[in-house]
Amino acid sequence: DSGVTQTPKHLITATGQRVTLRCSPRSGDLSVYWYQQSLDQGLQFLIQYYNGEERAKGNILERFSAQQFPDLHSELNLSSLELGDSALYFCASSVGTSEGDTQYFGPGTRLTVL
Amino acid sequence: QKEVEQDPGPLSVPEGAIVSLNCTYSNSAFQYFMWYRQYSRKGPELLMYTYSSGNKEDGRFTAQVDKSSKYISLFIRDSQPSDSATYLCAMGRAGSYQLTFGKGTKLSVIP
Numbered sequence: 001d002s003g004v005t006q007t008p009k010h011l012i013t014a015t016g017q018r019v020t021l022r023c024s025p026r027s028g029d030l031s032v033y034w035y036q037q038s039l040d041q042g043l044q045f046l047i048q049y050y051n052g053e054e055r056a057k058g059n060i061l062e063r064f065s066a067q068q069f070p071d072l073h074s075e076l077n078l079s080s081l082e083l084g085d086s087a088l089y090f091c092a093s094s095v096g097t098s099e100g101d102t103q104y105f106g107p108g109t110r111l112t113v114l
Numbered sequence: 115q116k117e118v119e120q121d122p123g124p125l126s127v128p129e130g131a132i133v134s135l136n137c138t139y140s141n142s143a144f145q146y147f148m149w150y151r152q153y154s155r156k157g158p159e160l161l162m163y164t165y166s167s168g169n170k171e172d173g174r175f176t177a178q179v180d181k182s183s184k185y186i187s188l189f190i191r192d193s194q195p196s197d198s199a200t201y202l203c204a205m206g207r208a209g210s211y212q213l214t215f216g217k218g219t220k221l222s223v224i225p
Contacts, residue, residue: 002157031211042217043158043202056212090157099211100146100165105157 003027004093004106012112018079021109023091025072031055031096032074033103034066038087049074050096078111086113117141120203120216129225133190137203137216140184144214146206147179149188152218153199161201162188193223 003026011019025032034046036059045058049068060066063081068074078085088108094101120137127133135149146165150158162177164170164186170177176189186205190197203216 002159004157033211043215045212045214048211050211056210058212092157094211096211099206099209101211102148102160102163103213105150105159107157108155110155 002104002106004091004104006089006091006106006109008109009107010110010112012114013081014114015081015083017081017113018077019081019111021076021078021089021091021111023074023076023093023106025074025091025093026104029093029095029104030072031094031101032068032072033092033094034060034074034076035090035092035105036087037090037108043090046076055096081113083113086111115140117214118203118205118216121219122217124220124222126222126224127193129193129195129223131193131223133188133193133197133221133223135188135190135201135203135219135221137186137205138184139186139205139214141205141207141214142181142184143207144205145208147177147186148204148206148213149175149177150202150204150215151199152202158202195223195225198222 005024046060048056092103149162152158167181178187200218202218
């Protein structure tokens with residue numbers, strides 16, 4: 001158990017809908033990362049937050065957004081969902097003070113868009 | 115060309131074999147090199163972490179980094195059925211918190 005929690009474990013929804021994925025980092029970690037994992041693209045970095053502020057952005061679509069709250073949990077919002085958004089979404093956390101920090105991954109949320 | 119290339123396998127070996135997993139990369143700015151293990155339907159877990167070139171050993175696992183060749187390897191000695199998983203290489207560069215992952219190699223160790 002990495003100490004990173006994600007809810008829900010599974011999510012099934014329809015095209016055009018909006019969903020919210022939630023992540024709680026390990027105790028003491030200030031940084032949260034979101035990744036998308038699909039069979040054809042592998043694990044892709046989406047976005048990083050550090051202590052409530054956006055720090056880095058990767059291949060995140062405009063339909064997707066995220067935020068980190070004062071209690072350090074983070075939410076990833078996916079809107080106008082398309083079939084191609086079906087994937088595993090992982091959250092990771094790290095201390096965040098050094099670029100070489102170890103990232104610890106949560107168990108993931110499996111999103112299915114029908 | 116993708117920044118990180120990893121043979122997806124699948125790779126099937128008998129129990130007790132030595133396993134070699136590899137990644138190549140194109141960005142010479144990468145300085146942090148990691149191997150993650152991912153069991154089916156689970157999140158990736160860090161196995162090995164190496165900074166810059168060289169070798170690192172931890173039990174049955176050895177990670178090697180050759181920056182001159184832009185090539186990293188993970189060796190598993192005396193492989194066990196419990197090693198059956200997907201192995202992901204990951205890399206980070208100075209000035210960035212972002213990791214770039216290979217697509218993963220699926221390993222099966224047959225009893």
